Amino acid sequence: MDAGKLNRRVLIRKQTDIPAMGAAITQTFDAGIPAWANVEPVGNAIFYGTKQVGESTTHRIIVRYQPGTVTDMVITGDHVIDQVIGGVTVRYRVKRASDLHDDRTYVLIEVELLGNA
Template structure:
């Protein structure tokens, strides 16, 4: 559980869509998204290497307060988290410690925006 003041990173959550373009390629588009306060933490080495074994790298975890917009069902692999000029692809979301107050978002670092 985050303590008071630990949700100190303003992140943007955006929906990611791949749309075919005229040149038979794919164009990545993102909606305007919305801002939430989060705690960002690197994942433990066990989680990182375990995720690499199943070819689904998880590099960072964002902990956010549950709201009408942020639940395990509403934030999916179709979303990205942007913070500090970097973009992270959402891999999974889960209630933090089985509680209904915070949501943990496990994500993979994609690179600079």
């Protein structure tokens, strides 16, 4: 992975659901961790394969490994990733994260596109 391919600015944020009045839920987000990323849609085989098992992975996001903040053990399903495209914030839900080459250089994050934030 060339550093030049990390050409999209993203914000990795932890989402917390807090009970609100009338059985509603309020979503709150932390300040987040900014990172440069490579954002790519998955191929058709992966997209439809994950649809069949109910996981619905739509994109892969690769970010540089940062000890203590951006690791495969820190980023969980409680996180979302925001990306600003043409002035519009697009939000992704994290499905899973893994060390890309088992060398603690890059983290591969599989996500589901949620739409505009």
